[in-house]
Amino acid sequence: MRYRPAPFAEPRWRRRKDARPCELLDAALKTFSDKGYAAARMEDIARQAGVTKGTVYLYFPSKQAILEALVETRLVPNLDRVEAMLDGHHGPVAPLLKQILETVAVRVAESDIIAIPKLVIAEAGNFPEIAAFYRRQVIDRGTGLLARLYRAGVASGEFPDIDPDQVAKLIIAPVLIAGIWRVTFARFDAEAFDAAGLIRHHAEILTRGLRALAADAAEARS
Amino acid sequence: MRYRPAPFAEPRWRRRKDARPCELLDAALKTFSDKGYAAARMEDIARQAGVTKGTVYLYFPSKQAILEALVETRLVPNLDRVEAMLDGHHGPVAPLLKQILETVAVRVAESDIIAIPKLVIAEAGNFPEIAAFYRRQVIDRGTGLLARLYRAGVASGEFPDIDPDQVAKLIIAPVLIAGIWRVTFARFDAEAFDAAGLIRHHAEILTRGLRALAADAAEARS
Amino acid sequence: MRYRPAPFAEPRWRRRKDARPCELLDAALKTFSDKGYAAARMEDIARQAGVTKGTVYLYFPSKQAILEALVETRLVPNLDRVEAMLDGHHGPVAPLLKQILETVAVRVAESDIIAIPKLVIAEAGNFPEIAAFYRRQVIDRGTGLLARLYRAGVASGEFPDIDPDQVAKLIIAPVLIAGIWRVTFARFDAEAFDAAGLIRHHAEILTRGLRALAADAAEARS
Amino acid sequence: MRYRPAPFAEPRWRRRKDARPCELLDAALKTFSDKGYAAARMEDIARQAGVTKGTVYLYFPSKQAILEALVETRLVPNLDRVEAMLDGHHGPVAPLLKQILETVAVRVAESDIIAIPKLVIAEAGNFPEIAAFYRRQVIDRGTGLLARLYRAGVASGEFPDIDPDQVAKLIIAPVLIAGIWRVTFARFDAEAFDAAGLIRHHAEILTRGLRALAADAAEARS
DNA sequence: AATGAATGAGTATTCATTCAT
DNA sequence: CATGAATGAATACTCATTCAT
Numbered sequence: 001m002r003y004r005p006a007p008f009a010e011p012r013w014r015r016r017k018d019a020r021p022c023e024l025l026d027a028a029l030k031t032f033s034d035k036g037y038a039a040a041r042m043e044d045i046a047r048q049a050g051v052t053k054g055t056v057y058l059y060f061p062s063k064q065a066i067l068e069a070l071v072e073t074r075l076v077p078n079l080d081r082v083e084a085m086l087d088g089h090h091g092p093v094a095p096l097l098k099q100i101l102e103t104v105a106v107r108v109a110e111s112d113i114i115a116i117p118k119l120v121i122a123e124a125g126n127f128p129e130i131a132a133f134y135r136r137q138v139i140d141r142g143t144g145l146l147a148r149l150y151r152a153g154v155a156s157g158e159f160p161d162i163d164p165d166q167v168a169k170l171i172i173a174p175v176l177i178a179g180i181w182r183v184t185f186a187r188f189d190a191e192a193f194d195a196a197g198l199i200r201h202h203a204e205i206l207t208r209g210l211r212a213l214a215a216d217a218a219e220a221r222s
Numbered sequence: 223m224r225y226r227p228a229p230f231a232e233p234r235w236r237r238r239k240d241a242r243p244c245e246l247l248d249a250a251l252k253t254f255s256d257k258g259y260a261a262a263r264m265e266d267i268a269r270q271a272g273v274t275k276g277t278v279y280l281y282f283p284s285k286q287a288i289l290e291a292l293v294e295t296r297l298v299p300n301l302d303r304v305e306a307m308l309d310g311h312h313g314p315v316a317p318l319l320k321q322i323l324e325t326v327a328v329r330v331a332e333s334d335i336i337a338i339p340k341l342v343i344a345e346a347g348n349f350p351e352i353a354a355f356y357r358r359q360v361i362d363r364g365t366g367l368l369a370r371l372y373r374a375g376v377a378s379g380e381f382p383d384i385d386p387d388q389v390a391k392l393i394i395a396p397v398l399i400a401g402i403w404r405v406t407f408a409r410f411d412a413e414a415f416d417a418a419g420l421i422r423h424h425a426e427i428l429t430r431g432l433r434a435l436a437a438d439a440a441e442a443r444s
Numbered sequence: 445m446r447y448r449p450a451p452f453a454e455p456r457w458r459r460r461k462d463a464r465p466c467e468l469l470d471a472a473l474k475t476f477s478d479k480g481y482a483a484a485r486m487e488d489i490a491r492q493a494g495v496t497k498g499t500v501y502l503y504f505p506s507k508q509a510i511l512e513a514l515v516e517t518r519l520v521p522n523l524d525r526v527e528a529m530l531d532g533h534h535g536p537v538a539p540l541l542k543q544i545l546e547t548v549a550v551r552v553a554e555s556d557i558i559a560i561p562k563l564v565i566a567e568a569g570n571f572p573e574i575a576a577f578y579r580r581q582v583i584d585r586g587t588g589l590l591a592r593l594y595r596a597g598v599a600s601g602e603f604p605d606i607d608p609d610q611v612a613k614l615i616i617a618p619v620l621i622a623g624i625w626r627v628t629f630a631r632f633d634a635e636a637f638d639a640a641g642l643i644r645h646h647a648e649i650l651t652r653g654l655r656a657l658a659a660d661a662a663e664a665r666s
Numbered sequence: 667m668r669y670r671p672a673p674f675a676e677p678r679w680r681r682r683k684d685a686r687p688c689e690l691l692d693a694a695l696k697t698f699s700d701k702g703y704a705a706a707r708m709e710d711i712a713r714q715a716g717v718t719k720g721t722v723y724l725y726f727p728s729k730q731a732i733l734e735a736l737v738e739t740r741l742v743p744n745l746d747r748v749e750a751m752l753d754g755h756h757g758p759v760a761p762l763l764k765q766i767l768e769t770v771a772v773r774v775a776e777s778d779i780i781a782i783p784k785l786v787i788a789e790a791g792n793f794p795e796i797a798a799f800y801r802r803q804v805i806d807r808g809t810g811l812l813a814r815l816y817r818a819g820v821a822s823g824e825f826p827d828i829d830p831d832q833v834a835k836l837i838i839a840p841v842l843i844a845g846i847w848r849v850t851f852a853r854f855d856a857e858a859f860d861a862a863g864l865i866r867h868h869a870e871i872l873t874r875g876l877r878a879l880a881a882d883a884a885e886a887r888s
Numbered sequence: 889a890a891t892g893a894a895t896g897a898g899t900a901t902t903c904a905t906t907c908a909t
Numbered sequence: 910c911a912t913g914a915a916t917g918a919a920t921a922c923t924c925a926t927t928c929a930t
Contacts, residue, residue, distance in 0.1 A: 020914090038260035039348045042900060052916055057901070122344030124406045126261045135410050162427075166420050169403070170396050170427065177395035184346045188357050198388050205384075205392065208438075209431025216430075242889095264925060274891055276928085285925065482704035483792045486904060496912050498907085507904065566788030568850045569701045579854050606871075610864050613847070614840050614871065621839035628790045632801050642832050649828075649836065652882075653875025660874075686893090708921060718895055723922070 021059050024049050025073060028066045033115035033183060037067060037123045067119060067130055074113050075138050078104075082145050093153040094211065097171070098203045100149075104175055105199035114179030143168035153210070160213040167210075174202040243281045246271050247295060250288045255337035255405060259289060259345045289341060289352055296335050297360050300326075304367050315375040316433065319393070320425045322371075326397055327421035336401030365390035375432070382435040389432075396424040465503050468493050469517060472510045477559035477627060481511060481567045511563060511574055518557050519582050522548075526589050537597040538655065541615070542647045544593075548619055549643035558623030587612035597654070604657040611654075618646040687725045690715050691739060694732045699781035699849060703733060703789045733785060733796055740779050741804050744770075748811050759819040760877065763837070764869045766815075770841055771865035780845030809834035819876070826879040833876075840868040 027049035031040045042063060046053045060066045082100055089096050108114050117138075124131035146168035153159035159167075178195040186193035249271035253262045264285060268275045282288045304322055311318050330336050339360075346353035368390035375381035381389075400417040408415035471493035475484045486507060490497045504510045526544055533540050552558050561582075568575035590612035597603035603611075622639040630637040693715035697706045708729060712719045726732045748766060755762050774780050783804075790797035812834035819825035825833075844861040852859035 033347075035347045036260070036344055038258075041898090053901090054903085054916055055914075058914065061901095063900070118343065121340065121402055121406050122258055125255075125257045131407065132410060135407050139407060162423055163419075166416075166423055169399060169420060170424050173399035173424075174392050174395040177391060177398060180343055181391070184343050185353065185357050185361060188354060194388075197385075198391060201384055201388055202392050202395075205428060205431035205435065207431075208434045209427040209429075212430045212434040213427065263923085275926090276891055277889080279926070280889070283926095479791045480704070480788055482702075485902085497905090498912055499910080501905070502910070505905095562787065565784065565846055565850050566702055569699075570705045575851065576854060579851050583851060606867055607863075610860075610867055613843060613864060614868050617843035617868075618836050618839040620843060621835060624787055625835070628787050629797065629801050629805065632798060638832075641829075642835060645828055645832055646836055646839075649872060649875035649879065651875075652878045653871035653873075656874045656878040657871065707919090719921090720895055720923085721893075724893070727922095729921070 020049075020051075020055075021069075022073075024051075024056060024059055025066070025070055029070055029074065029112050029115060032067070032070070032119050033112050037063075037119050038126075064127060064130065067123070067127070068133065070116055071120065071130070071134055071138065075116055075134075078107065078113070079138065079141050079145065082142070086145055086149060092156065092158060093149055094158055094207045097149060097153075097207060101171070101175065101199055101203040102196075105178070105196045108175055108179040108199070109182065109195035112183075114176075115183055117176060118180055118183065142172065146171050157218065158214060159210045160217050162213075171206065175199055242277075243291070244295075246273075246278060246281055247288065247292055251292055251296065251334050251337060254289070254292075254341050255334050259285075259341050286349060286352065289345070289349070290355065292338050293342065293352070293356050293360065297338055298363075300329065300335070301360065301363050301367065304364075308367055308371060314378065314380060315371055316380055316429045319371060319375075319429060323393070323397065323421055323425040324418075327400070327418045330397055330401040330421070331404065331417035334405075336398075337405055339398060340402055340405065364394065368393050379440065380436060381432045382439050384435075393428065397421055464499075465513070466517075468495075468500060468503055469510070469514055473514055473518065473556050473559060476511070476514075476563050477556045481507075481563050508571060508574065511567070511571070512577065514560050515564065515574070515578050515582065519560055519578075520585075522551065522557075523582065523585050523589065526586075530589055530593060536600065536602060537593055538602055538651045541593060541597075541651060545615070545619065545643055545647040549622070549640045552619055552623040552643070553626065553639035556627075558620075559627055561620060562624055562627065586616065590615050601662065602658060603654045604661050606657075615650065619643055686715075686717075686721075687735075688739075690717075690722060690725055691732070691736055695736055695740065695778050695781060698733070698736070698785050699778050703729075703785050704792075730793060730796065733789070733793070734799065736782050737786065737796070737800055737804065741782055741800075742807075744773065744779070745804065745807050745811065748808070752811060752815060758822065758824060759815055760824055760873045763815060763819075763873060767837070767841065767865055767869040768862075771844070771862045774841055774845040774865070775848065775861035778849075780842075781849055783842060784846055784849065808838065812837050823884065824880060825876045826883050828879075837872065841865055 024045065028040070028045045031045045031048050034040075035044070040063075042056055043053045045066070046056050049056070056066075060069065081103075085096065085100060085103075117134075120130060120134045143165055147164035150159060150164040150167045150171075154161050154164070178198045182193055182195050246267065250262075250267045253267045253270050256262075257266070262285075264278055265275050267288070268278050271278075278288075282291065303325075307318065307322060307325075339356075342352060342356045365387055369386035372381060372386040372389050372393075376383050376386070400420045404415055404417050468489070472484075472489045475489045475492050478484070479488070484507075486500055487497050489510070490500050493500070500510075504513065525547075529540065529544060529547075561578075564574060564578045587609055591608035594603060594608040594611050594615075598605050598608070622642045626637055626639050690711065694706070694711045697711045697714050700706075701710070706729075708722055709719045711732070712722045715722070722732075726735065747769075751762065751766060751769075783800075786796060786800045809831055813830035816825060816830040816833050816837075820827050820830070844864045848859055848861050
């Protein structure tokens with residue numbers, strides 16, 4: 001006899017079965033992003049999604065599963081898009097590299113997905129499986145794509161012959177830092193943080209540096 | 223896990239016997255580094271230091287105070303050193319920049335201090351005061367030093383005229399990523415991760431790119 | 445897990461379609477028998493019956509009501525049968541006692557109803573009303589019947605003059621233990637547990653002991 | 667700053683390290699006995715012992731571990747005692763059997779240990795390991811001892827040749843039922859329940875029955 | 889100074905029950 | 910009738926912090 005909701009005019013809930021998982025993931029991303037993984041209570045996530053605690057468990061068996069689902073549904077698709085860009089490309093690769101960075105910059109500057117790598121990094125010690133999954137599905141694949149791009153540039157003489165996996169990390173580092181900055185420290189900034197501008201400068205300096213090094217090397221050989 | 227702390231009024235840690243606090247901080251760094259802030263139990267830290275839980279509280283009033291002390295004692299001195307390098311420098315700045323990165327690279331590759339920014343980043347949402355403190359004492363000061371260096375390069379015509387604060391972030395980004403990588407994902411690497419090499423490549427590409435852009439600009443002006 | 449129930453005011457279950465309640469009770473008995481009362485989820489019961497959770501509530505207002513209905517529908521009828529046997533009996537009572545034990549033995553050895561007393565015993569602390577109901581409807585009535593039987597034996601000189609209520613408990617004890625054994629520990633037995641055999645031995649020893657004691661007493665008196 | 671107990675005159679606690687586990691087990695037995703395993707909250711047990719929840723976990727890692735410890739510390743020693751009685755015995759076994767039952771009767775009538783088998787029986791489905799442990803350490807050993815006793819009686823001609831394991835169960839059944847009755851249904855009794863008397867009658871009828879059957883068999887053979 | 893027993897607030901998870909469809 | 914999405918009370922267990930010794 002403990003459930004006596006006041007007689008509402010509106011239904012207490014509506015069937016949302018199909019939309020729910022996605023809404024919950026949005027809510028979880030927002031909550032994790034605000035508080036970090038450990039400090040995010042399931043109830044916070046639920047409230048953010050406009051449901052109650054129990055409902056979350058109808059869709060995800062555990063908190064960890066939510067984080068896993070976030071990685072899978074929010075990051076992997078972005079890599080699919082980058083892969084498609086690579087597949088369809090011909091000609092000099094530096095412009096493509098800039099374009100990719102530009103595209104990524106927009107996401108990093110505006111969406112919450114940057115919170116996901118931040119979470120995974122922070123919790124890698126506690127959830128080795130998630131770290132391993134992220135490493136495989138996101139990092140290895142992402143650096144693989146960038147390395148492939150870079151190799152094409154080396155082959156065409158645009159870029160110098162540096163270990164592509166290391167270059168891939170150098171390509172992505174400022175992107176991550178920009179994103180982390182935005183969600184972590186930008187609140188203390190006097191003026192709005194320009195993530196996109198930062199990444200554009202990065203792309204400029206990087207491609208120019210690579211071209212210059214390639215030219216140096218060509219000259220040295222001749 | 224939400225322990226809202228009193229604001230920074232009292233000293234962040236007490237010095238009793240001289241060696242103890244430092245040993246405890248080493249232990250804490252190791253423990254935080256392994257498990258993250260939230261998952262590191264005071265008892266873990268104590269055991270790592272070879273004492274019992276209660277003893278930790280003789281030296282630090284709270285878990286948060288330990289993190290604060292870590293920032294103060296482990297990061298700030300490094301900045302002092304960089305500042306000294308800057309103060310004593312004359313002539314072209316690119317070599318100094320490389321030297322600084324080289325120096326930092328060694329620490330990042332070998333010591334555990336990289337865990338500190340990682341912790342601060344991860345916990346910024348939960349401990350705004352620590353984030354603010356870190357922002358002020360480490361980031362602002364660090365980027366300030368790098369910006370000062372960069373401005374010298376711009377003044378001498380070595381570097382192009384880009385916002386020095388943004389360049390400072392680009393200088394440091396790969397360093398952070400290298401460090402984070404080492405303590406987070408390197409365990410999954412087939413071969414040993416070469417943080418120092420990565421940072422050396424970074425220094426190379428960055429300084430070459432900056433020089434080239436400066437030359438481009440000079441040419442455009444003429 | 446504490447659902448303090450309204451007292452027995454309303455009917456303990458409703459009859460809609462005729463077959464459903466019985467199927468649900470079968471399913472509930474099976475589920476309670478496997479997991480115990482507390483650990484049996486309504487969903488388990490529903491699934492066992494091939495319906496969904498909500499359906500169970502169409503027939504029974506609560507989990508407790510299911511247990512009550514089990515007691516009423518599965519145990520009480522057996523007592524009706526025993527009563528009928530007593531009503532129709534003439535002559536020496538020892539054979540009737542054996543026959544009753546034999547009849548009961550078959551049920552205990554084969555059906556799941558033994559789970560019901562087991563449940564009631566286990567949950568008596570939490571559901572005093574069920575315990576009281578069971579006590580009244582099953583135990584008092586059952587021991588009453590056996591005591592009546594025993595008194596007839598005492599009157600005819602077959603049995604010694606012992607408190608019939610105590611003898612009733614002694615008659616039934618091995619039956620309960622056999623049943624509990626079967627559903628609780630028999631799974632660990634190397635060879636199949638012979639509940640019927642145990643009860644047959646019990647009947648043998650008990651009736652022989654009673655007869656001998658009666659003879660002893662008669663001899664003492666003479 | 668969350669722990670500000672009012673300045674007590676008395677110490678908030680006293681070191682009880684050695685006594686605690688035993689006190690906690692007493693409290694747990696009482697609590698389990700009142701409410702059953704599932705319904706007993708750790709906090710109930712703690713309060714019963716005069717400590718708080720957390721303290722219980724200093725001594726037992728889980729609720730299940732408490733139940734295991736109860737079996738080990740409260741039942742096994744009783745079996746040791748019975749074994750000692752057997753070891754030191756010579757002559758006819760029927761008196762020893764009566765003596766053992768008498769001894770056990772006292773415990774069953776007065777102590778709470780009967781709650782332990784009741785718990786194990788109720789929770790066997792949920793904690794197969796505990797059931798298996800109990801089966802091995804208590805049941806198998808207990809019936810083993812009784813079977814050994816019975817075999818001696820068969821050898822000496824006191825008892826008829828019935829499967830000793832079955833007889834062991836028949837010996838013990840009324841003891842268990844008496845105990846279960848006392849803690850489960852006796853509260854509804856009009857007059858005080860006489861567990862010891864019940865077991866004494868049981869011993870009487872049982873030994874008389876066995877002797878009579880042995881005599882019958884001897885006669886049949888001759 | 890150091891210990892470690894005790895505390896108790898905090899949280900993930902479960903599941904009986906409700907009710908819109 | 911039947912479904913199953915949603916609810917929210919309840920509880921085992923964790924761990925930062927305190928403090929008698």
